[in-house]
Amino acid sequence: MLHGSAGKGQHTKMANQLMIAGTMTGLTEMLVYANATGLTLEKVLETVGGGSGANWSLSNYGPRILKEDYTPGFFVKHFIKDLKIALDEAKKLDLSLPATQKATELYESLADKGFENDGTQALIKLWWTDGKQPTNKN
Numbered sequence: 001m002l003h004g005s006a007g008k009g010q011h012t013k014m015a016n017q018l019m020i021a022g023t024m025t026g027l028t029e030m031l032v033y034a035n036a037t038g039l040t041l042e043k044v045l046e047t048v049g050g051g052s053g054a055n056w057s058l059s060n061y062g063p064r065i066l067k068e069d070y071t072p073g074f075f076v077k078h079f080i081k082d083l084k085i086a087l088d089e090a091k092k093l094d095l096s097l098p099a100t101q102k103a104t105e106l107y108e109s110l111a112d113k114g115f116e117n118d119g120t121q122a123l124i125k126l127w128w129t130d131g132k133q134p135t136n137k138n
Contacts, residue, residue, distance in 0.1 A: 011089070013082070014082065014085060014086040014089060015086075017079070017082040017083060017086055018083075018086055018097065018100050020057065020079075020120070021079075021083055021099070021100050021103035021104070021107075022099055022100075022103065023055055023057045023058075024057055024061070024103070024120050024121070024123055025099075025102070025103050025106065025123070026053075027057055027058055027061060027062060027065075027121075028065075028121075028123045028124045028126075028127065030044070030048065030053075031044075031062070031065060031124060032124070032127045032128070035133060035134065035136050036136055037136070038136045041066055041133070042066065045058065045062040045063065045066070049062070057121075060073075061073075061119075061120070061121035064119075064121055065121050065124050065131070066133065068131050068132060068133075069121075070115075070118040070119050070121060070122040070125070070131055071118075071119055072117065072118060072119035072120075073119050073120070073121075074119060074120050075116070075117060075118070075119065075120075076107055076110055076111055076115055076116045076117070076118055076119070076120060076122060076123075077111060077116040077117065079107055079120050080104065080107050080108055080111060080116075083100060083103065083104040083107065084104065086100060087100060087101060087104060106123060106126060107120075107123065109126060110122060110123055110125060110126055113125070113126075
């Protein structure tokens with residue numbers, strides 16, 4: 001789909017990456033929270049996925065996280081690159097994107113731990129050691 005003059009397609013890609021950054025942080029925090037409260041994660045994915053929280057990442061990456069499948073659909077290292085491009089462009093436009101900045105920091109932390117070649121769903125590894133769902137105590 002044509003979005004206008006030269007460069008508009010790149011801006012559209014960056015807009016997409018901004019959205020995914022927020023979606024992936026929300027997905028992982030939702031799973032961490034739900035697990036800590038003793039909920040059955042498969043049921044939570046089904047319930048949330050059937051309501052206003054439904055989205056592609058939840059439907060596709062949620063089940064993969066529960067299966068401890070961190071194979072990349074999109075590499076962490078490439079996602080960081082894209083988020084940095086988006087933040088640089090935002091700076092040129094005098095825009096503050098604090099949620100994207102935080103997501104970038106989280107993904108950089110993930111890469112620093114050696115998971116740069118995993119898929120973006122590996123973000124859960126910041127909370128779950130090696131991406132393994134901890135046994136909740138509730």
